[in-house]
Amino acid sequence: MKIxxxxxxxxxxxxxxxxxxxxSGVETDGVKMSINPFDEIAVExxxxxxxxxxxxxxxxxxxxxDACQExxxxxxxxxxxxxxxxxxxxDVQPLLAAKALQAxxxxxxxxxxxxxxxxxxxxxxxxxxxxxxxxxxxQATFASRIVIAGAGKVEVTxxxxxxLETLSxxxxxxxxxxxxxxxxxxxxIPQIMKAKSKPLQMLDLADLPIxxxxxxxxxxxxxxxxxxxxxxxxxxxxxxDALKEKGVL
Amino acid sequence: xxxxSVAFDVAIVGAGPAGLAAAIKIKQLAGERGLDVxxxxxEKGSEVGAHILSGALLEIKALExxxxxxxxxxxxxxxxxxxxxxxxxxGSQHAVKFxxxxxxxxxxxxxxxxxxxxxxxxxxxxxxxGLGVDIFAGFAADSLLYRxxxxxxxxxxxxxxxxxxxxxxxxxxxxIEVRAKYTLFAEGCHGHLGKQLTERYCLxxxxxxxxxxxxxxxxxxxxxxxxRPGNVLHTFGWPLDGSSEGGGxxxxxxxxxxxxxxxxxxNYANPHLNPxxxxxxxxxxxxxxxxxxxxxxxxxxxRALNKGGWQSLPRMxxxxxxxxxxxxxxxxxxxxxxxHNALRSGMLAAETVLESFAAGDGAELDNFEQxxxxxxxxxxxxxxxxxxxxxxxxxxxxxxxxxxxxxNLLAGRLPFTLRKxxxxxAVLKAAAACPPIDYPCPDGKISFDLMAxxxxxxxxxxxxxxxxxxxxxxxxxxxxxxPQYAEPAQRYCPAKVYExxxxxxxxxxxxxxxxxxxxxxxxxxxxxxxxxDWRPPEGGGGPNYTNM
Numbered sequence: 001m002k003i004x005x006x007x008x009x010x011x012x013x014x015x016x017x018x019x020x021x022x023x024s025g026v027e028t029d030g031v032k033m034s035i036n037p038f039d040e041i042a043v044e045x046x047x048x049x050x051x052x053x054x055x056x057x058x059x060x061x062x063x064x065x066d067a068c069q070e071x072x073x074x075x076x077x078x079x080x081x082x083x084x085x086x087x088x089x090x091d092v093q094p095l096l097a098a099k100a101l102q103a104x105x106x107x108x109x110x111x112x113x114x115x116x117x118x119x120x121x122x123x124x125x126x127x128x129x130x131x132x133x134x135x136x137x138x139q140a141t142f143a144s145r146i147v148i149a150g151a152g153k154v155e156v157t158x159x160x161x162x163x164l165e166t167l168s169x170x171x172x173x174x175x176x177x178x179x180x181x182x183x184x185x186x187x188x189i190p191q192i193m194k195a196k197s198k199p200l201q202m203l204d205l206a207d208l209p210i211x212x213x214x215x216x217x218x219x220x221x222x223x224x225x226x227x228x229x230x231x232x233x234x235x236x237x238x239x240x241d242a243l244k245e246k247g248v249l
Numbered sequence: 250x251x252x253x254s255v256a257f258d259v260a261i262v263g264a265g266p267a268g269l270a271a272a273i274k275i276k277q278l279a280g281e282r283g284l285d286v287x288x289x290x291x292e293k294g295s296e297v298g299a300h301i302l303s304g305a306l307l308e309i310k311a312l313e314x315x316x317x318x319x320x321x322x323x324x325x326x327x328x329x330x331x332x333x334x335x336x337x338x339x340g341s342q343h344a345v346k347f348x349x350x351x352x353x354x355x356x357x358x359x360x361x362x363x364x365x366x367x368x369x370x371x372x373x374x375x376x377x378x379g380l381g382v383d384i385f386a387g388f389a390a391d392s393l394l395y396r397x398x399x400x401x402x403x404x405x406x407x408x409x410x411x412x413x414x415x416x417x418x419x420x421x422x423x424x425i426e427v428r429a430k431y432t433l434f435a436e437g438c439h440g441h442l443g444k445q446l447t448e449r450y451c452l453x454x455x456x457x458x459x460x461x462x463x464x465x466x467x468x469x470x471x472x473x474x475x476x477r478p479g480n481v482l483h484t485f486g487w488p489l490d491g492s493s494e495g496g497g498x499x500x501x502x503x504x505x506x507x508x509x510x511x512x513x514x515x516n517y518a519n520p521h522l523n524p525x526x527x528x529x530x531x532x533x534x535x536x537x538x539x540x541x542x543x544x545x546x547x548x549x550x551x552r553a554l555n556k557g558g559w560q561s562l563p564r565m566x567x568x569x570x571x572x573x574x575x576x577x578x579x580x581x582x583x584x585x586x587x588x589h590n591a592l593r594s595g596m597l598a599a600e601t602v603l604e605s606f607a608a609g610d611g612a613e614l615d616n617f618e619q620x621x622x623x624x625x626x627x628x629x630x631x632x633x634x635x636x637x638x639x640x641x642x643x644x645x646x647x648x649x650x651x652x653x654x655x656x657n658l659l660a661g662r663l664p665f666t667l668r669k670x671x672x673x674x675a676v677l678k679a680a681a682a683c684p685p686i687d688y689p690c691p692d693g694k695i696s697f698d699l700m701a702x703x704x705x706x707x708x709x710x711x712x713x714x715x716x717x718x719x720x721x722x723x724x725x726x727x728x729x730x731x732p733q734y735a736e737p738a739q740r741y742c743p744a745k746v747y748e749x750x751x752x753x754x755x756x757x758x759x760x761x762x763x764x765x766x767x768x769x770x771x772x773x774x775x776x777x778x779x780x781x782d783w784r785p786p787e788g789g790g791g792p793n794y795t796n797m
Contacts, residue, residue: 012707014295014707014708014709014793015793015795016705018547021505029795029796030298030367030368030796031795032296032707032793032795183419185420186410186420186422187387188422188425189385189427190253190255192383192385193255229693
């Protein structure tokens with residue numbers, strides 16, 4: 001079985017964001033970029049499935065600028081076998097990502113597509129669902145446990161409001177990964193060196209048989225209003241009065 | 250422990266200007282001579298530039314020597330110094346500008362560039378990778394690896410995945426041995442391996458102790474109408490009283506940004522002094538505040554710097570390796586610039602390494618000392634040698650007059666050398682004997698609370714790992730430092746790592762918030778009992794500076 005994992009290059013989760021002064025987005029100049037943490041979990045899961053003997057190839061894919069090669073190399077160092085970058089210099093919206101991945105699924109014929117449940121930059125949480133819809137494949141979102149059950153079946157445990165829900169799906173399928181699925185491994189220096197010789201193929205978005213005009217228009221980006229300073233109260237009675245005054249009690 | 254091992258011809262610790270210049274020059278020279286020399290650079294920051302913090306003013310000559318075509322290669326060096334001012338701040342309102350003729354020559358910055366060193370290092374990193382250097386970011390060189398004959402054989406990277414008690418967590422990865430014929434140490438000021446090497450090979454024999462400062466820096470985006478790219482301001486005087494050394498800098502970069510900071514000499518005597526608060530107060534001066542009003546603070550960080558200069562130079566070579574850049578203390582304390590010397594020391598190291606390869610197996614790097622003494626680094630540090638001690642001995646005004654005379658008229662040729670033989674940690678006076686300092690509350694617009702500042706350093710450490718700030722004797726902070734100095738770590742640390750807290754019964758304890766640490770090394774330098782050892786935390790931890 002081949003597993004395709006989609007990864008997105010995003011501003012690292014430790015970095016405090018600054019909105020550009022013209023409101024056209026956030027500053028990314030000189031800012032540390034990383035694999036979207038949920039996607040990193042998906043890469044880890046794919047490698048674990050392969051290590052358990054249920055897959056023979058892990059292919060990582062990213063859509064974006066040349067710089068995404070860094071994230072693909074990191075995924076290769078974790079243990080993916082092969083990488084593919086779809087070059088695209090404009091904003092990648094979920095539908096564009098889903099259509100591009102659909103085209104790649106057509107070419108690569110994976111049995112399983114894994115990716116994070118959402119990217120931490122736009123928090124859209126749409127690409128996996130759209131991809132499953134376009135492919136007409138079953139899907140399981142927010143996976144916290146994945147078990148390849150054999151005979152073309154996979155069992156997925158999902159974290160839902162009521163607790164845990166377990167689904168049984170037929171392969172091929174699309175699964176989006178949640179935080180508690182696994183803890184990605186530490187990369188080792190010898191693996192980084194090995195990853196340099198693993199194949200990384202580049203494609204232009206224009207080479208894929210898809211048409212997409214952006215349907216969403218980002219009007220403006222702004223920083224949230226700063227939180228007003230707190231008030232220190234002297235006693236419980238004062239606290240109760242203050243809460244009553246605010247209409248909370 | 251059985252460890253995996255990788256081998257390179259040259260291993261370099263630290264992806265700063267010295268380490269990267271060495272890596273680049275080795276590849277360039279090897280290329281010219283048709284040699285295949287493998288070079289790796291270990292960087293503890295999560296990426297190249299993440300732990301780099303400097304003013305920074307750059308003397309371009311050294312970069313030009315490394316890359317004559319730096320302009321075409323789009324080095325992030327675009328803003329030349331346009332106007333410059335040196336001011337004495339007399340109180341919080343008045344600034345006395347020095348007329349041009351009265352400015353000591355080393356402090357004249359005409360022809361130099363205002364840069365972000367972090368961005369310059371990112372660029373150098375790309376150039377190095379383009380030449381085939383393997384840069385491993387997120388890997389701290391944790392300990393030294395010795396050859397049988399006692400020389401350096403390389404380094405061991407830090408273990409990943411240990412919990413607070415040092416037990417292995419799931420996913421634990423043991424550090425690996427990075428073995429090399431030559432290992433170059435370029436960790437920056439007061440590197441923890443540099444400290445061990447200095448001790449092991451007695452590199453400081455005959456040299457004065459190193460002297461240090463702590464630099465606290467912020468980057469602001471200011472009103473376009475007030476922004477003048479290339480404008481450079483240096484101040485001394487207020488808010489420090491005459492007994493402590495230090496001063497402020499404010500450089501206009503491009504993109505409406507200004508880099509500003511305050512340096513306090515770590516030879517201060519009053520344990521109540523708080524460098525962070527001095528920096529916050531300095532911003533409220535009538536010369537600075539109007540510029541920042543209406544602006545946004547983008548970044549915060551801090552780093553120790555060395556300013557011992559010529560008298561404090563250690564031997565830089567030892568069997569199997571070299572100490573480079575600020576790890577050896579090459580900042581010129583009269584100029585307050587050092588990037589050019591870091592770059593030059595890297596290039597000198599590269600030449601020495603290539604010559605040693607040509608000389609055959611096992612050749613040592615002793616030649617480096619000779620090359621270093623013949624280099625412009627040595628001559629400029631020699632020429633500047635009396636400036637810092639004079640300022641220490643005689644204060645900013647009298648010492649400043651000497652500075653001018655010594656540098657502008659005599660070019661450092663006086664037939665004597667002033668010394669500062671007492672180490673910075675040894676000069677602290679008892680808390681009870683010193684006046685407490687009353688710092689103003691932050692206004693939330695120009696001056697800020699410390700934790701709000703630390704948040705802008707993008708610092709992150711895995712929480713469940715062994716504490717990387719190790720006390721040699723756990724009782725010293727409360728048994729000695731607290732009664733004598735009111736535990737000064739609480740104030741000199743620019744990231745609120747050290748806190749003395751009392752419980753309901755009044756029992757005091759020292760809390761070490763290691764996850765706040767911005768890797769400035771000040772605690773390892775200034776602790777009066779020399780009881781704190783700064784060790785690298787899990788690789789990738791620490792600040793994530795953007796354009797510092």
